[in-house]
Amino acid sequence: xxxxxxxxxxxxxxxxxxxxxxxxxxxxxxxxxxxxxxxxxxxxxxxxxxxxxxxxxxxxxxxxxxxxxxxxxxxxxxxxxxxxxxxxxxxxxxxxxxxxxxxxxxxxxxxxxxxxxxxxxxxxxxxxxxxxxxxxxxxxxxxxxxxxxxxxxxxxxxxxxxxxxxxxxxx
Amino acid sequence: xxxxxxxxxxxxxxxxxxxxxxxxxxxxxxxxxxxxxxxxxxxxxxxxxxxxxxxxxxxxxxxxxxxxxxxxxxxxxxxxxxxxxxxxxxxxxxxxxxxxxxxxxxxxxxxxxxxxxxxxxxxxxxxxxxxxxxxxxxxxxxxxxxxxxxxxxxxxxxxxxxxxxxxxxxxxxxxxxxxxxxxxxx
Amino acid sequence: xxxxxxxxxxxxxxxxxxxxxxxxxxxxxxxxxxxxxxxxxxxxxxxxxxxxxxxxxxxxxxxxxxxxxxxxxxxxxxxxxxxxxxxxxxxxxxxxxxxxxxxxxxxxxxxxxxxxxxxxxxxxxxxxxxxxxxxxxxxxxxxxxxxxxxxxxxxxxxxxxxxxxxxxxxxxxxxxxxxxxxxxxxxxxxxxxxxxxxxxxxxxxxxxxxxxxxxxxxxxxxxxxxxxxxxxxxxxxxxxxxxxxxxxxxxxxxxxxxxxxxxxxxxxxxxxxxxxxxxxxxxxxxxxxxxxxxxxxxxxxxxxxxxxxxxxxxxxxxxxxxxxxxxxxxxxxxxxxxxxxxxxxxxxxxxxxxxxxxxxxxxxxxxxxxxxxxxxxxxxxxxxx
Numbered sequence: 001x002x003x004x005x006x007x008x009x010x011x012x013x014x015x016x017x018x019x020x021x022x023x024x025x026x027x028x029x030x031x032x033x034x035x036x037x038x039x040x041x042x043x044x045x046x047x048x049x050x051x052x053x054x055x056x057x058x059x060x061x062x063x064x065x066x067x068x069x070x071x072x073x074x075x076x077x078x079x080x081x082x083x084x085x086x087x088x089x090x091x092x093x094x095x096x097x098x099x100x101x102x103x104x105x106x107x108x109x110x111x112x113x114x115x116x117x118x119x120x121x122x123x124x125x126x127x128x129x130x131x132x133x134x135x136x137x138x139x140x141x142x143x144x145x146x147x148x149x150x151x152x153x154x155x156x157x158x159x160x161x162x163x164x165x166x167x168x169x170x171x
Numbered sequence: 172x173x174x175x176x177x178x179x180x181x182x183x184x185x186x187x188x189x190x191x192x193x194x195x196x197x198x199x200x201x202x203x204x205x206x207x208x209x210x211x212x213x214x215x216x217x218x219x220x221x222x223x224x225x226x227x228x229x230x231x232x233x234x235x236x237x238x239x240x241x242x243x244x245x246x247x248x249x250x251x252x253x254x255x256x257x258x259x260x261x262x263x264x265x266x267x268x269x270x271x272x273x274x275x276x277x278x279x280x281x282x283x284x285x286x287x288x289x290x291x292x293x294x295x296x297x298x299x300x301x302x303x304x305x306x307x308x309x310x311x312x313x314x315x316x317x318x319x320x321x322x323x324x325x326x327x328x329x330x331x332x333x334x335x336x337x338x339x340x341x342x343x344x345x346x347x348x349x350x351x352x353x354x355x356x357x
Numbered sequence: 358x359x360x361x362x363x364x365x366x367x368x369x370x371x372x373x374x375x376x377x378x379x380x381x382x383x384x385x386x387x388x389x390x391x392x393x394x395x396x397x398x399x400x401x402x403x404x405x406x407x408x409x410x411x412x413x414x415x416x417x418x419x420x421x422x423x424x425x426x427x428x429x430x431x432x433x434x435x436x437x438x439x440x441x442x443x444x445x446x447x448x449x450x451x452x453x454x455x456x457x458x459x460x461x462x463x464x465x466x467x468x469x470x471x472x473x474x475x476x477x478x479x480x481x482x483x484x485x486x487x488x489x490x491x492x493x494x495x496x497x498x499x500x501x502x503x504x505x506x507x508x509x510x511x512x513x514x515x516x517x518x519x520x521x522x523x524x525x526x527x528x529x530x531x532x533x534x535x536x537x538x539x540x541x542x543x544x545x546x547x548x549x550x551x552x553x554x555x556x557x558x559x560x561x562x563x564x565x566x567x568x569x570x571x572x573x574x575x576x577x578x579x580x581x582x583x584x585x586x587x588x589x590x591x592x593x594x595x596x597x598x599x600x601x602x603x604x605x606x607x608x609x610x611x612x613x614x615x616x617x618x619x620x621x622x623x624x625x626x627x628x629x630x631x632x633x634x635x636x637x638x639x640x641x642x643x644x645x646x647x648x649x650x651x652x653x654x655x656x657x658x659x660x661x662x663x664x665x666x667x668x669x670x671x672x673x674x675x676x677x678x679x680x681x682x683x684x685x686x687x688x689x690x691x692x693x694x695x696x697x698x699x700x701x702x703x704x705x706x707x708x709x710x711x712x713x714x715x716x717x718x719x720x721x722x723x724x725x726x727x728x729x730x731x732x733x734x735x736x737x738x739x740x741x742x
Contacts (some may be wrong), residue, residue: 194673305415
């Protein structure tokens with residue numbers, strides 16, 4: 001079957017017309033396939049801002065830390081490959097009652113800072129898998145563009161975090 | 172198989188000094204004398220059927236003051252079941268120089284340029300030994316262990332303050348100035 | 358310049374017109390280069406007399422980054438090498454670390470990995486098909502290819518949570534288990550895919566205009582393919598029956614029954630653009646065949662092996678090759694017994710394929726050169742690393 005270049009380039013009289021026939025025939029075939037898409041195909045795209053796609057359950061979008069359940073173990077910051085989690089805590093004063101997370105582990109440290117630089121985050125999900133209290137999760141929020149870089153850094157001890165949490169996290 | 176290969180190299184190329192090094196885990200390697208790398212490669216290609224040069228890569232050992240250049244060869248021969256060969260040469264870290272193997276395998280062209288770019292190994296007789304991944308007038312060799320990221324390139328600041336998200340700085344300030352700062356809880 | 362020649366106009370020697378080579382830049386932002394590849398082309402009228410690729414526009418020095426993060430943290434970086442075939446990239450790295458640590462991967466995890474890798478191969482080849490058609494001026498095949506690819510991506514999104522950079526294959530197994538509903542959907546997808554490939558072949562592969570553009574163009578001989586270290590569909594397009602999955606079987610591939618397709622020269626000559634392209638289309642059908650076998654044989658069980666909490670491979674080094682959609686991907690991992698890799702070198706197939714461009718481009722028409730670049734199917738994330 002294999003031919004050399006010089007052989008195939010030789011143009012005979014019948015070959016000339018065969019070429020024309022083949023070109024019309026194969027192009028017509030292709031046209032027919034595309035033509036069938038006019039009716040016999042459902043549209044697969046959605047009009048984004050009006051219609052929103054339902055994300056799968058495991059979808060990894062913006063990170064959310066439920067700071068009430070955080071025990072300041074710093075596992076997330078250690079496992080992060082791009083170092084985008086900034087966490088700080090101080091020891092609880094002696095004699096004070098130690099609160100507990102929802103799954104029962106004691107919160108021995110007081111969390112003083114929990115900031116994630118969303119612009120730096122690579123959404124790999126490694127931090128959420130090491131979290132012992134499962135307070136750090138990926139939310140389904142993907143619309144958070146900002147005008148400045150500093151707006152991309154999210155302080156989870158801030159009050160307004162609660163507002164967008166209620167907007168997107170399903171209870 | 173690889174220990175036989177070391178003997179084979181020694182018998183064919185005088186002074187090659189091929190030493191087979193067995194490792195507990197992973198692949199075994201053969202060390203050869205850097206001065207004879209061209210002859211060794213030619214012999215391996217012609218007589219042992221190592222048709223393909225997979226990769227040339229360097230590793231910087233700061234403590235030993237050496238740079239190891241590895242040549243990974245393959246036969247692409249379906250009958251030969253064990254065909255990966257890691258050929259290594261040890262070079263002086265201060266002045267790494269080596270013969271080019273571009274005349275043996277053409278793929279060595281880009282691989283050697285990358286090795287030069289990243290680790291500063293000079294390949295003699297290479298047709299066009301210039302940087303390939305970094306820009307052509309970059310200074311320093313990024314994959315050396317003592318490389319420090321450049322602060323400036325031709326008067327331009329790399330990673331300027333304005334493009335730096337200041338989260339880490341604020342974090343440092345916060346923790347140093349007042350470690351016991353109280354934040355409103357919600 | 359040695360290439361300078363003079364032609365005579367008007368007959369008198371004083372009116373001689375001097376001609377020179379014209380240097381034009383193709384890229385870095387060129388629709389036909391599949392990324393930020395800049396090629397300096399010296400042209401003699403329409404003929405490319407020299408093509409010099411300039412790489413590094415996407416260079417992130419990923420190998421240096423990997424020396425700073427722990428072994429688990431490297432996987433997100435390997436995703437970003439070949440962002441069209443992230444799963445295959447992760448698999449090679451995970452295999453290298455598993456071999457170093459002597460971890461046994463559970464059978465179910467191996468099955469899932471194989472299914473995922475083959476689906477990824479289909480998705481990646483669909484991109485190669487679609488963008489190649491776009492390079493040559495056909496727009497609608499691109500949309501059809503993306504419609505099918507979207508199904509794979511949607512499936513990956515449900516499985517791992519991300520659409521492109523998955524971080525799904527972990528050292529010792531895979532992140533999440535697959536459920537029966539999803540397996541059934543893969544089976545359905547396989548049926549659809551077979552029909553689609555037939556459609557693509559009618560639409561593009563045997564189209565006379567497409568054949569005229571690609572057949573006999575950019576012929577790579579077997580000797581050159583070996584010399585330049587070609588692998589994957591590029592090597593097979595030149596007629597070499599070499600596939601790591603068949604010849605050096607890793608994971609479950611030794612138990613599976615599949616063919617290795619090479620360029621046979623149905624159109625044009627073996628080793629030209631058309632054959633390189635058609636090998637990919639045949640591989641899609643072959644991947645569907647492999648997935649069907651895997652779906653029949655999948656076993657129950659855990660998906661994660663016993664992995665120590667802190668991964669510290671013993672001192673040594675390893676070189677692992679896997680067959681990823683674009684060719685042979687190799688990881689040369691050197692460990693010094695610490696928490697982070699001492700050195701991780703990625704042998705990228707696209708990097709070696711890029712080095713063939715000066716050879717293939719010489720003496721071609723510029724339009725043919727575009728066809729040649731498309732047929733090699735390079736991803737610049739992997740070339741520049």
